[in-house]
Amino acid sequence: MNELIEVLKTIRPEADFANSKDFIEDGLLDSFDVVTLVAALDKKYGISIPGDAIVPENFKDVQSIGGLLKKCGVNA
Amino acid sequence: MTKQRVKPESIVIIGTGRLAANCVEACLEHSLSVLCLESEQLMFSPLASLCRKRGVEYRPAFERQMLTDFFLRIDKPTLVVSAFNYYIFPASVLENPVLNVVNFHNSLLPRHRGRNAATWSIFNQDAVAGITWHQVQARVDTGEVIIEKEIPIGTDTTAMDLTLKSLDLAAQAFREILPALLTGSYSVQPVSRTDGASYHRSTEVPNDGWLDLGWSFARIYAFLRALDYGKFRILPPPRLRLLGRELTITNYRWQRQPAPANATNTIELNGNILQLRSGGAELSMTCEESKQDSKHE
Numbered sequence: 001m002n003e004l005i006e007v008l009k010t011i012r013p014e015a016d017f018a019n020s021k022d023f024i025e026d027g028l029l030d031s032f033d034v035v036t037l038v039a040a041l042d043k044k045y046g047i048s049i050p051g052d053a054i055v056p057e058n059f060k061d062v063q064s065i066g067g068l069l070k071k072c073g074v075n076a
Numbered sequence: 077m078t079k080q081r082v083k084p085e086s087i088v089i090i091g092t093g094r095l096a097a098n099c100v101e102a103c104l105e106h107s108l109s110v111l112c113l114e115s116e117q118l119m120f121s122p123l124a125s126l127c128r129k130r131g132v133e134y135r136p137a138f139e140r141q142m143l144t145d146f147f148l149r150i151d152k153p154t155l156v157v158s159a160f161n162y163y164i165f166p167a168s169v170l171e172n173p174v175l176n177v178v179n180f181h182n183s184l185l186p187r188h189r190g191r192n193a194a195t196w197s198i199f200n201q202d203a204v205a206g207i208t209w210h211q212v213q214a215r216v217d218t219g220e221v222i223i224e225k226e227i228p229i230g231t232d233t234t235a236m237d238l239t240l241k242s243l244d245l246a247a248q249a250f251r252e253i254l255p256a257l258l259t260g261s262y263s264v265q266p267v268s269r270t271d272g273a274s275y276h277r278s279t280e281v282p283n284d285g286w287l288d289l290g291w292s293f294a295r296i297y298a299f300l301r302a303l304d305y306g307k308f309r310i311l312p313p314p315r316l317r318l319l320g321r322e323l324t325i326t327n328y329r330w331q332r333q334p335a336p337a338n339a340t341n342t343i344e345l346n347g348n349i350l351q352l353r354s355g356g357a358e359l360s361m362t363c364e365e366s367k368q369d370s371k372h373e
Binding site for chain 1: 093094097118119120121122125126129236239240243305306307308309
């Protein structure tokens with residue numbers, strides 16, 4: 001999970017991900033951030049997150065992003 | 077030329093996404109009262125949450141006629157900031173004398189008016205793209221220029237990269253012009269460039285989305301980058317016809333520097349990987365058979 005926070009920090013260094021319960025609701029990630037994050041995760045883990053998985057519930061917190069990665073065969 | 081425009085007593089920001097949010101933030105830094113109209117329904121827009129947190133009045137406003145009625149009813153001097161907004165202000169709204177309407181466009185006007193300017197800048201192999209804040213006229217993206225800023229297009233810049241840079245630069249430029257907008261007295265310039273004027277509709281795609289293997293290597297690479305918005309489906313994925321097959325390009329990367337424009341291309345298809353070589357340069361494209369329903373909506 002710390003790995004994910006590190007990736008998130010590269011995208012929005014100023015955002016306080018550790019103290020947010022919902023990154024989308026709190027306005028920490030917008031659509032461009034999410035697409036940038038998906039590209040970073042694809043590259044880091046050698047996967048291809050499908051476009052139809054880019055929905056708010058998969059990016060609301062570290063757990064949900066971890067769950068998405070798990071579906072793609074990655075244990076982050 | 078400096079013109080006196082309405083000195084606003086209130087501000088309406090219409091648009092969506094991070095640029096609209098940044099404009100709201102800039103207005104709040106001036107302790108201004110703002111009404112925010114979100115004109116597009118984005119899955120991840122930060123606008124609603126920002127307004128909620130900062131106590132800004134927020135209204136989703138996806139219905140065009142409702143917006144027109146709203147603007148026609150305004151009767152006190154108001155600055156309307158159109159920031160990443162696809163609602164087109166009709167002449168009747170622009171004739172309301174208490175409104176001063178300014179808009180962001182992601183090109184150096186009059187180049188690439190209309191939609192997907194980042195795509196067209198890259199596909200045309202422009203050396204420089206840019207952003208413009210301009211007065212709004214009834215004809216789309218034609219009003220006098222308040223501020224413009226250039227963005228150099230690198231050899232690897234994608235449409236996504238350029239869009240992100242445009243939004244950041246637009247937010248910075250808005251902060252620069254906001255104090256003048258609030259006085260109602262500021263300089264504007266007519267669109268003076270005469271070269272490269274163009275207008276693109278949302279349904280237009282470079283070469284209808286088809287890669288032409290007869291193009292130069294640089295042109296092919298520009299085409300791929302022009303359609304590249306990461307996993308956003310803003311435009312359809314690039315396609316090509318080869319040996320009687322219609323293929324969709326799902327990924328691409330160049331392995332060596334782009335070749336001279338006059339070098340000859342050689343093409344090799346190994347499984348689902350198409351290798352294009354030209355004058356020492358090499359571009360690798362992952363392809364799949366095109367689906368019948370892959371047309372852009």
